[in-house]
Amino acid sequence: MSGDVAVLGAGMHPWGKWGRGFVTYGRAAAHAALADAGIGWPEVGSVVGAQTVRGGYPGYVAGATFARALGWQGARVTSVYAACASGAQAIDTARAQILAGMADVVVGADAAPKGFFAPAGGERPDDPDWLRFRVLGATNPAYFGLYARRRMAVYGDSPEDFALVKVKNAAAGALNAYARYRTPVTAEEVAASAVVADPLRLLDICATSDGAAALVLCGMEFARRRGATDPVRIRAVSTVTPTFPRTVLDLPDIGTDSAVAVEPSPVGFRASIARAACEEAGIGPEDLSLAEVYDLSTALELEWYEDIGLCAPGEGAQLVREGVTALGGRVPVNASGGLASFGEAVPAQAIAQVCELTQQLRGRAGGRQVPGARVGITANQGLFGHGSAVIAVR
Template sequence: MEQYGATPDHFAKVKVKNARHGLNNPYARFRKEVTIEDVNVSPMVSDPLRLLEICATSDGAAALVICSLDYARSRGVSNPVRIAAVSTVTPTYPNTVIEMPNFATDSAYGVPEPERTFRDSIAYAAYEQAGIGPEDVNLAEVYDLSTSLELDWYENIGLCAPGEAEQLLDSGATALGGRVPVNVSGGLASFGEAVPAQAIQQVCEITWQLRGQAEGRQVEGARVGLTVNQGLFGHGSCVIAKR
């Protein structure tokens, strides 16, 4: 907020967007539209984040069937979705504690900083595997543990330059019908966090989207989808699927 000028209303807008997306997802736990005012009058949890800007904890399950294209076609699957990349990333020395205050920084004198930050490297490792870039992504499902975290992901996965996430949100680009919709499933804002089911659920969502089966929330013409997650103390993963 201090560096780029994000405001509480920007965080609230993320919740409003994702709640609206979740209305059309029959698998969502929370299917209720909210307003910026609703968010801004909910109880403060950890300034500046309020109750409606932090996802709930949920029970849940998700499953995928992964097989060869030949086998899928032999079983009558006419519109298979291909997994183009899977990345798993952990912090790179000397940054063993990522995006948290370092207790010691002396190791940085002997070892240069990594080319990309930990969060940036999650998606870019997958882009390299898939042979594509952020400009090729038609939709993304990101780990929105809080609304502010979703804004960070816009920059981390390359949808915009650092400091431009709020502008991207304000433009409507990340809403259904925008240039690159984010969390059209409703995200954790609509599901809650069911560890680790939410990461698999994200892949389910982009699979339905790429097959044209996401009724009521379909991203028209989607051909490339991306999911990205971050775990406790700096473990991340990204999946890119294509049709």
């Protein structure tokens, strides 16, 4: 397809709490991606940096920050911020530049504070996320707990179902050298961990981490000239916004004033993110070999099964009970270990998801390998209407 771009290289810095600045991690990931691609930094024509607002001014101008750290060589720079979707929007920006005739490196990195994310950049009374933190005291885990409670009430899911997601992802993460948490977990250990936002416990909710991921993307002709005759390709990127009037992003089934006069959208925000990518790529859920989704909480991962079309609404728990989404299952989800094993390094995570698809589609994922993987999808939802999905094929 004319809209495909090749993934020539993928690289990461291990996730953890390393005590260094995000630039250090991003530079390491970029060097790893360049080495994987077999090209030198002077050959790169453009750098797209996924921003981190917690990194101060260097974070706000991440493209230039990473270009400076790698060495000034005249590359074009672009900086992208879209909360959890930053990395995928950086990929989308790079893809557009490549299709216009340029070559790119995409880098995302974060050095996250310990504990709950706090609003960054001072008071923002026009930001609904700042308001819910400051006025309501509702941090992200409070919303994860509400989602979980809704699933229990509407679909009959149980805390035991949620725990199975953590068990599954921890087993995969134990096989991933880049993951922060590499120890298998039992359902009993999940149940014994501290309650954070009832019914979710500490092991149901992802941590905050330092980490970085980078990709070297290029046009198909450039890839062929470099000897990559069958590279992994980015076939679609979706960055759609919610559909009016369903604009209460975190609680989409609570009506707004406009809902009285306007019929709600038949497709929720997260489902529309994945659907748009599938439509662009010309594939359906039945074509997927694997998926990497934003498991901010165990219960939220079950929602993604339904949103990307692996099952009907309310059937997500059944998939995890039957092992469909585990390694060795029909459609493994979060074969990387997911956020359960990595923790969240916000602008890096969506790029890391594509790094995992790249290794899987190359057949180089080691003990996590999904046999015969040919098509993969990533999906995440960020704050303030940001969301993204990326489809990679081989």
